[in-house]
Amino acid sequence: MVNMLNYDVIVIGAGHAGIEAAIASARMGCSVALITMEKKAIGRMSCNPAIGGSAKGHIVHEIDALGGIMGLIADRTGIQFRTLNKSKGPSVWAGRCQSDRKLYSEEAGEVVFGTQNLDVIEDSVNEAFEENKKIVGVKTEKGKEINCKALIVASGTFLNGVMYTGTDPKIGGRFGERAAIGLTKSFLDMGFVADRLKTGTPPRLKKNSIDFSVLEEQPGDENPQPFSHRTDIKNFPVLPQVSCHLTYTDEHVHKILEKGFDRSPMFKGLITGVGPRYCPSIEDKIVRFADKPRHQLFLEPEGLDSDLIYLNGFSSSLPEEIQFEAVRAIQGLENIEMARPGYAVEYDYFPPYQVDLTLETKLIKGLYFAGQINGTSGYEEAAGQGLVAGINATLKIQGREEFVLKRSEAYIGVLIDDLVGKSTDEPYRMFTSRAEHRLILRQDNAERRLVKFGYDFGLVSKELYNEFKKSEELMIQGIDFASNLRISPKNINGFLASQNSSVIGNGETISKLVKRPELKLKNILETLDKSRFPLVEPLLNNEELLQKLEIELKYEGYIKRQYELVEKMEKLENTKIPLNYDYHNLNTISVEAREKLAKVQPRSIGQASRISGVSPADISILTVYLKN
Amino acid sequence: MLYSHEDTITAIATPIGVGAISVIRVSGSQSIEKVDSIFRGKKKLEDSKSHTIHYGRIYSQSNEVIDDVLISIFKKPNSYTGEDSIEISTHGNPLITQKIIDALLENNVRLAEPGEFTKRAFLNGRMDLAQAEAVADVINSRTEVSLHGARNQLDGLLSKKIDLLREMLIHSSSLIELELDFAEEDIQFVSLKEVKEEIEDIIAEIEELLKSYSFGKIVRDGVKVALVGQPNVGKSSLLNYMLKESRAIVSHIPGTTRDVISEEISVEGLFIKLFDTAGIRFAEDDIEKEGVERSRQAIENADIVIYMFDVTSDFGLELYEEIEKTIPEDRIITVANKIDLGKDLSHSADAEISALTGEGIPELFSLLKEISLGSNIYTEKSAVVSSLRHYNILKKAKENLFSAVKSIENKLSGEFIAVDLRNAENLLGEIIGKVSTDDILNNIFSKFCIGK
């Protein structure tokens, strides 16, 4: 062969999943080829110019703790930072930022190109090859044949992608980009099952045609918080910060949209793929919530230099002229120029029961699926999977133990466990309510939960890890101090009275006092004699640590209870089911459940119990079988 | 290897030594064939339809007739276990049943383990966890009322009720979750006050169920009745009379204290544990505190006290008042005895009897039943909690819900409320088997005795 090339790992697609996978694997010592259609489009945001949000922000923090890059790039290119849910408890605080779309992609490109052992090849993969159920290589459009030990497919919405604005289908994976043809067939031939999903994006508007004076402004936080521990808080935020704006549709707007329903590719049945229920198009919203007189829209800047505004909440695949007329009927947008209309895209995905918890496919060894190809939607969900796939592909090549995060350890664990077990048939997005151990899966403790893994894999630097260990030590001392030191009434009652908090009769620990909603740890510590208690000074000087410590102390009871639940669950998780267990003979289990179990091949009773279609009675029966 | 479902198992399904008829049950894929090989009737059982009854004879290995029997055929899946099953009804002689069992064993039928029939029924999807537990109760229950309560649960009333509560809870949870995951959305969030009311409704329902437990417990464990009174009023005579009248004498348990004697009897389907105490003298100046003390244990443990006095003697007011300090008045039945000697009562009584002639005793029984079961609070239509495990789980669920209400009152954020709701939901799920742990299964299946 002429163009014969060899790599340990090939990654298809430099989207959010692909770059995490490629970088992690290269940093862990594999030679990696990242094959993507367009070098300029590395880390491109297909849709919303924003990173994070409820539960997604958590994932970004987890990626960062594991040594991934998403948080760092988001910090460097963010033009508005907010912490959502600040009025609620710390487990649902979630970071979100508006990104400069162009800078985000450039920054991602720089990180990719600056990574050793990592070659970027601009090409499209048409075919993948296996021998004896093991992946061996790929062939590209330009005729290159490349061998590999592991192949990670992170092809996003590009597999047989078809875009719709109105009833005219256009083949493509994303605005202005081609679709990937051929690869799906290659996998179908290997025995995989593919299906279709759909997603959509709203129109982009010309910024200078908007009348912002009549719109409600939504600025970022006064005290913005970064995602990454590697971000230097002193020089943060890096870029100037901007605002978003709010506006609403009304019944008049809805009337206009309805005129286009007869040319809607959705309503006409041209699109058969299932769309995300939590992120419907505007036409869907009007139909499904017909009695709602208005829908909220966010005007999000696409970047500092960009003259584009992203109309969040107005995703549509109606004909362009209908979109245009409707947008012009919205308050503040009367004179709008539409840079380009919204569209829907339909693409192939591989129902994720076909992968294992490592994201390796069950059918072909060495083949990994990550990101939208597994039926998720969202950059963060994609990136988290990419990281896990990259790490696992490498661990396997290096003959090391696999990496599976538990549901009690990370949202990424919940994500992959859900994918494999429930095998989504609509685009999957993370929510905090998907995590049964929500109280212990917080942003503030992401590093405490996960940095040890990142360090073990060599993805987190020694300096960073030592820094973490130092702060962890302080944390543990802090907890100890707060739980043991009793403050006497005479030393604290003055302070308590000043805070409208009831005075105490006997000595009380800090840990107990800080559980009062009206008291802050910082203020309690400030009442202490710093020369007598040498720990107080370093605690007070470390604002981040102080907050983490306060959370651990204030919610101690709840956190403890949650850990008890985790332990209870662990028993089920530890009841292992033998590999390739034959369910077909268990004729006491319902046919549906047997099929599902055989499909998913769960590793444990815990995992089996979460498979939809498998009833608790089925699980009890299975348990009895395994016992006997 | 795996639990073998291919085995055919057998056991006696009726209590040993009781009743005129014994039932032997056989279940498993070969049950019909196996019984055929020891049975001779008009027609081969193999060629017969499900749910038919056949008369014939059972023969031993050495070709001797063991007994005339009736055989009922239940083909899968329409049998108790969900497998092919046979029920052999024989004469209630322990020797006969034993011989038939032996004949089956010789044909490679295996003796069932405790609870194995129900285990199979459960495994074959014939019942959910709560129903399986109720079957355990059926087996352990000794009397009609008991059976009635257990059957009622069998029908899934409790399961249905719990399922409903769980759905209500899931509803409340979703209201809370909505605000946590979709705070940015332009939706009208339900006020926490409303969620609180919903939760309180569920708590009320659970409390109702918890209350039913004392009823359920009486149904299952029986009612404890202490016979108390001055010496010689006729307590022991009443006990003896009752024993004679109730045909199902279950056991004779020596009293915990030297002086207390306990007997178990069944009256009109109600299971009663009678405690006969030593008579207590309570003369004006000479208070035998010690006597009261001796019987106090029995009185304290009793659900109901029968206070007996002799119509020909005094009522014994002081003693009565002393007893009233231990047990509420509505749990004391005053009984005037020896009315065969005269009906001129020195004191009014709830029942007037003669332990000698038996006069008035049926009325006393009715009174006992009414007081122990309450007057029709629980009909066949109500879900009743009769298992201690269910009771404890419901109590825990209630605590979780209380804690959720408290969190709302303390204005804590939704995720703290959600934890408690989720816990409660999982607990309810445990009752109906929507969350399954080994412990539950082990516990249930070890509780079963052979035959059901």
Ligand SMILES: Cc1cc2nc3c(=O)[nH]c(=O)nc-3n(C[C@H](O)[C@H](O)[C@H](O)COP(=O)(O)OP(=O)(O)OC[C@H]3O[C@@H](n4cnc5c(N)ncnc54)[C@H](O)[C@@H]3O)c2cc1C
């Ligand atoms: C129109 C649209 C609307 C969306 N709407 C939403 C939304 O509303 N909400 C939401 O959460 N998410 C939405 N997304 C999804 C979000 O963009 C993706 O979930 C996320 O980007 C997926 O990341 P990924 O890494 O899996 O793939 P992508 O980011 O899509 O990247 C895939 C990359 O793979 C490359 N590639 C694909 N196939 C090949 C091949 N054969 N050879 C070489 N290179 C290949 C592509 O060039 C691309 O660079 C939308 C995406 C699109 C396109």
Ligand SMILES: Nc1nc2c(ncn2[C@@H]2O[C@H](COP(=O)(O)OP(=O)(O)OP(=O)(O)O)[C@@H](O)[C@H]2O)c(=O)[nH]1
């Ligand atoms: N005529 C008549 N005699 C009765 C009746 N009930 C009991 N007796 C007699 O009363 C005497 C005492 O009866 P017991 O049953 O031993 O009385 P008790 O209350 O158990 O006495 P202690 O155990 O000593 O407290 C016996 O001689 C009985 O035969 C009754 O209804 N009518």
Ligand SMILES: [Mg+2]
């Ligand atoms: Mg006596």
